[in-house]
Amino acid sequence: MESATVGSTRGRRERLRAETTAEIKQVALELMASGGPDAITLRAIAREMGMTANAIYGYFATRDDLVTTLINDVYTSLADAVDAAWDTAPAKDPARRIQAWASAFRDWALANPEGFRLIYGDPVPGYRAPEGGAAPDAAHRVCTGLTALAAAAWPHAGHLYADSDFQWSDFDAGLLGKVRPAFPDLPPAAVALALRMWGHLHGLVSLEVYGHLHTQTISPDKLFREELAQLVRSLGIVPKG
Incomplete structure (x- = not known):
């Protein structure tokens, strides 16, 4: 039972991470569409998503x-x-x-x-x-x-x-x-x-x-x-x- 709970928690985390990663990429493309290629910055993406700059570095280091x-x-x-x-x-x-x-x-x-x-x-x-x-x-x-x-x-x-x-x-x-x-x-x-x-x-x-x-x-x-x-x-x- 405990193993199933751990697996369920891990699966939920992986799903949330995948969803957040997909959103980061979509926001990056939207920023580029509205502001040009130089609008793609991790800080700008974090601001659009309501995340801290440090949090987004957990998904993309640079x-x-x-x-x-x-x-x-x-x-x-x-x-x-x-x-x-x-x-x-x-x-x-x-x-x-x-x-x-x-x-x-x-x-x-x-x-x-x-x-x-x-x-x-x-x-x-x-x-x-x-x-x-x-x-x-x-x-x-x-x-x-x-x-x-x-x-x-x-x-x-x-x-x-x-x-x-x-x-x-x-x-x-x-x-x-x-x-x-x-x-x-x-x-x-x-x-x-x-x-x-x-x-x-x-x-x-x-x-x-x-x-x-x-x-x-x-x-x-x-x-x-x-x-x-x-x-x-x-x-x-x-x-x-």
């Missing part, structure tokens, strides 16, 4: 520890979303796969604007990521996913880049360490294509997340769909169905 956790959570959420979209699209329909990945990226960004700004917007002033990065696994998955877009398009678009003069030396060694093992048959021009595709997608999504399209169009979703359709056409891919 501000950088919190930011690293946030980046990892956010990046993992994004990687999960785009991976799931890619996997559900027919493997034999590259147009659908590209559109599914891209649409999932936009949908995630619009649903998580603070998270998007944290990983793709202005850096948190003074933040120092741990060695290897804040979210190495998730970043690897997103990077590999982008290259998969180019790999899906390459059988259709490769001839369009026959005169490309890209060499492996034109790319960051860290990037190549992620994508070449996953796609050993792709040439350097295909990696360049992946980056250009990324520019198409990221540019419009960034404009929308940061509110720059609201005064330009009432149909940003239509604009994005048209951009995707044009991208697929430019790659020589004919959508199926």
